[in-house]
Amino acid sequence: MARFARWLKLAVLLGVAAVSAAPLQQASAEVNLPGLENHKGTKCVDDEDYIRRHHPDLLRHHRTEVVHQGIRTQKYSLEGCVECHASKKTGSVASAKDDFCVACHNYVGVQLTCWDCHASKPGKSDVVPSEAARTSPMMTSVQSEGHSQ
Amino acid sequence: MSEHQINPSADQDRRDFLKTSAGLAGLALAPGVLLYGATAYGRPADEPASSKVRWGMLIDTTKCSSGCNDCVTACNTENGLSGKTGPQDSQWIRKVHIKNLQNGVEHDLPMMCQHCENPPCVDVCPTGASFKRADGIVLVDRHICIGCRYCMMACPYKARSFVHEPLHDQVPDVPRGKGCVEACTFCVQRVDKDEQPACVEACDKAQHGAMLFGDLNDPSSAIAKAVKTYTSTEVRADLGLNTGVRYQGI
Amino acid sequence: MAIKSYFEATSAYGGAKSKLFWSLLALGGVVVLGTLYAFFTLEHHGHILTGMNNQIVWGLPHVFAVFLIVAASGVLNVASIGSVFGKKMYKARAPLSGLLAIAMLAGGLAVLVLDLGRPDRLIVAMTHYNFKSIFAWNMLFYNGFFAIVGLYLLTLMSRGLKQWSKPVGLLAFLWRLALTTATGSIFGFLVARAGYNSALYAPMFIIYSFGYGLAAFIVVQSVMYKWNNIEVDVAILARLKNLLAVFIAAGLYFTTILHLTNLYFAKQWDYERFILLDGGIYTTLFWLGQVFIGGILPLLLLFSPSAKKNPALVFFAALLVVIGGHAQMYVTIIGGQAFPLNLFPGFAQSSSFYDGVIHSYSPSGWELMLGLGGIAIAFLITTVAVHVLKFIPEDDFKDIELAKH
Numbered sequence: 001m002a003r004f005a006r007w008l009k010l011a012v013l014l015g016v017a018a019v020s021a022a023p024l025q026q027a028s029a030e031v032n033l034p035g036l037e038n039h040k041g042t043k044c045v046d047d048e049d050y051i052r053r054h055h056p057d058l059l060r061h062h063r064t065e066v067v068h069q070g071i072r073t074q075k076y077s078l079e080g081c082v083e084c085h086a087s088k089k090t091g092s093v094a095s096a097k098d099d100f101c102v103a104c105h106n107y108v109g110v111q112l113t114c115w116d117c118h119a120s121k122p123g124k125s126d127v128v129p130s131e132a133a134r135t136s137p138m139m140t141s142v143q144s145e146g147h148s149q
Numbered sequence: 150m151s152e153h154q155i156n157p158s159a160d161q162d163r164r165d166f167l168k169t170s171a172g173l174a175g176l177a178l179a180p181g182v183l184l185y186g187a188t189a190y191g192r193p194a195d196e197p198a199s200s201k202v203r204w205g206m207l208i209d210t211t212k213c214s215s216g217c218n219d220c221v222t223a224c225n226t227e228n229g230l231s232g233k234t235g236p237q238d239s240q241w242i243r244k245v246h247i248k249n250l251q252n253g254v255e256h257d258l259p260m261m262c263q264h265c266e267n268p269p270c271v272d273v274c275p276t277g278a279s280f281k282r283a284d285g286i287v288l289v290d291r292h293i294c295i296g297c298r299y300c301m302m303a304c305p306y307k308a309r310s311f312v313h314e315p316l317h318d319q320v321p322d323v324p325r326g327k328g329c330v331e332a333c334t335f336c337v338q339r340v341d342k343d344e345q346p347a348c349v350e351a352c353d354k355a356q357h358g359a360m361l362f363g364d365l366n367d368p369s370s371a372i373a374k375a376v377k378t379y380t381s382t383e384v385r386a387d388l389g390l391n392t393g394v395r396y397q398g399i
Numbered sequence: 400m401a402i403k404s405y406f407e408a409t410s411a412y413g414g415a416k417s418k419l420f421w422s423l424l425a426l427g428g429v430v431v432l433g434t435l436y437a438f439f440t441l442e443h444h445g446h447i448l449t450g451m452n453n454q455i456v457w458g459l460p461h462v463f464a465v466f467l468i469v470a471a472s473g474v475l476n477v478a479s480i481g482s483v484f485g486k487k488m489y490k491a492r493a494p495l496s497g498l499l500a501i502a503m504l505a506g507g508l509a510v511l512v513l514d515l516g517r518p519d520r521l522i523v524a525m526t527h528y529n530f531k532s533i534f535a536w537n538m539l540f541y542n543g544f545f546a547i548v549g550l551y552l553l554t555l556m557s558r559g560l561k562q563w564s565k566p567v568g569l570l571a572f573l574w575r576l577a578l579t580t581a582t583g584s585i586f587g588f589l590v591a592r593a594g595y596n597s598a599l600y601a602p603m604f605i606i607y608s609f610g611y612g613l614a615a616f617i618v619v620q621s622v623m624y625k626w627n628n629i630e631v632d633v634a635i636l637a638r639l640k641n642l643l644a645v646f647i648a649a650g651l652y653f654t655t656i657l658h659l660t661n662l663y664f665a666k667q668w669d670y671e672r673f674i675l676l677d678g679g680i681y682t683t684l685f686w687l688g689q690v691f692i693g694g695i696l697p698l699l700l701l702f703s704p705s706a707k708k709n710p711a712l713v714f715f716a717a718l719l720v721v722i723g724g725h726a727q728m729y730v731t732i733i734g735g736q737a738f739p740l741n742l743f744p745g746f747a748q749s750s751s752f753y754d755g756v757i758h759s760y761s762p763s764g765w766e767l768m769l770g771l772g773g774i775a776i777a778f779l780i781t782t783v784a785v786h787v788l789k790f791i792p793e794d795d796f797k798d799i800e801l802a803k804h
Contacts, residue, residue: 069197117326236452275534296516298456305591313447328516
């Protein structure tokens with residue numbers, strides 16, 4: 001019984017410490033958020049917070065569509081991301097530490113394996129880097145549905 | 150179906166002419182246009198590939214010469230392959246030289262993934278990464294491939310290659326990387342844009358005319374007509390795989 | 400040291416054996432470290448460092464892995480004969496047999512996983528199943544095997560569950576039959592290659608597993624007895640050796656039928672000539688390794704008059720079977736790939752992709768390290784488990800009497 005009480009006290013102590021430390025961390029941490037300045041155009045294909053949160057799911061869904069069904073819509077195309085976000089210095093999204101994808105993924109500590117296979121530099125593809133944000137005149141109404149505008 | 154060939158009517162002729170010229174015009178325009186998706190038969194980019202189409206290839210070995218490697222070079226360039234031919238290098242298409250053991254007659258022909266209707270590689274893949282698309286193209290989904298190489302054991306044509314080293318500078322339209330298995334894709338990135346596979350295009354450009362690509366299910370396509378007119382065989386036909394690639398002249 | 404005394408208190412041996420235990424642990428540990436080093440090197444640089452290529456896609460690691468997997472399902476036989484067929488003499492051996500089954504399967508699977516092109520995708524393999532693939536079924540069978548044999552060990556060794564050992568034992572027996580059938584069918588279902596497309600592979604692997612499994616069990620048991628100065632009773636020895644001889648003979652029978660049938664088909668003559676006559680290393684490994692060392696020589700030893708009283712002869716025969724089994728796996732797995740696919744029967748073929756020529760394979764040190772790691776992992780699991788729990792078979796006088804009849 002005494003041993004259990006001791007464990008319980010320790011657990012509560014740790015819990016309180018964790019909860020109280022969190023705001024402290026955020027306030028004091030002079031964290032260098034990744035610089036995501038490398039892009040053409042002015043806006044992403046979708047709302048930035050939405051993309052930041054959901055791009056793993058969007059890419060995963062899109063890749064199944066492309067590979068298994070041959071649906072090659074451009075909005076969430078990986079080549080499209082590369083086309084806009086390739087660094088002006090290195091020409092790539094994943095070669096240097098502060099390139100677009102690597103900078104953020106290093107910060108959050110999530111391993112990137114996309115660039116094992118996918119070209120991290122834009123090449124001879126027919127993706128349109130959109131100056132006018134989301135839809136290019138070539139796209140049909142089907143594509144502008146969803147989360148744009 | 151048979152009536153088209155036995156009794157061609159004037160209407161049919163007119164229809165064929167219009168289709169052909171429209172098709173030619175489309176083919177001429179397509180590479181230059183920022184293609185949103187005017188694929189052959191008008192498949193828009195947001196529409197999935199359909200089983201109404203079956204892509205196939207007909208190879209006339211009598212027109213294939215032994216010194217020529219145009220198809221191989223074109224494939225390597227289009228897909229970003231190194232072109233090296235060591236035991237661990239990827240080869241998606243190769244020229245095979247065969248010599249009849251009885252009478253010494255020789256032939257040359259390109260050999261690549263045969264895009265079977267009943268692909269053994271699809272049957273044996275444990276994760277389902279090796280799959281057949283609705284329009285008959287057999288592909289490897291390299292997001293799911295675990296690199297076990299069982300499909301390479303199963304393929305009767307030795308069509309598949311394993312990537313043995315880390316790759317850099319891939320062609321953006323053709324992602325490929327270490328640890329996964331790969332093979333000829335009928336240049337799916339081109340086919341989906343209403344273009345021909347690179348090997349066929351190269352063979353056409355050089356005026357050899359040994360390779361013909363098209364929709365086997367479309368009775369008006371050149372390949373469907375050729376397959377009905379000339380005898381063609383599947384390689385290893387006894388296996389009952391109903392391959393998409395057929396050969397004339399062997 | 401608290402840990403040391405705990406082991407001493409619970410182990411079947413007692414304090415004097417701890418030194419042996421720690422040195423065995425160190426030996427296994429060093430080999431596994433080498434395996435991990437090989438694994439990380441290959442994962443980083445790619446399989447370009449190995450001797451495997453686009454012609455020989457499965458190499459030395461697979462030889463070790465498939466042997467371990469086949470022998471693992473066979474080693475459970477000893478327990479099955481006890482629980483399922485009710486032979487009392489084998490019941491004392493059941494816990495060790497179950498442990499070895501788990502340990503060897505773990506070792507074999509570890510090698511297979513470490514050799515994958517993308518081992519980081521193991522979760523993908525566990526969650527995406529193509530049920531037309533016998534490989535996918537194997538994944539389910541292997542994982543189920545761990546669970547079922549683990550449960551079986553519980554019923555054998557824990558006090559309250561002993562009455563469940565018969566039904567769980569039956570389930571384990573049937574499960575491993577399915578597992579070994581699926582393992583043989585990995586090769587049998589391949590229509591493309593001259594060396595493989597045969598329905599015979601499934602039952603042949605079952606019979607091989609009986610022989611390799613019992614041989615592995617005898618090797619381990621003999622070593623354990625030796626290190627603990629236990630004498631195995633001659634009646635039990637006679638039973639084990641006769642059973643091993645039967646399994647070896649059955650294995651030779653299946654091998655003969657496979658090759659005899661192939662020799663009957665004109666389209667298989669080239670392949671048979673390659674394996675049986677002019678295949679170089681493969682011919683040598685087939686006749687000398689698989690047939691002689693793995694079959695004829697152990698049979699001679701086992702049927703010699705002195706084998707009845709001499710445990711060392713039986714141990715030696717079992718060891719030869721294990722070695723012969725590796726030779727058989729090499730011939731099957733690598734020989735079957737070395738012989739080229741015949742795309743154009745009746746034609747000589749040549750290309751830049753090694754059509755029409757015998758494919759060459761020279762295994763690298765990395766592959767050997769991977770393969771030996773499988774044995775080392777099985778070894779480590781067994782050593783630790785045997786040290787901590789009572790696995791060593793102890794025979795009752797009653798059992799020995801029964802064994803005599």
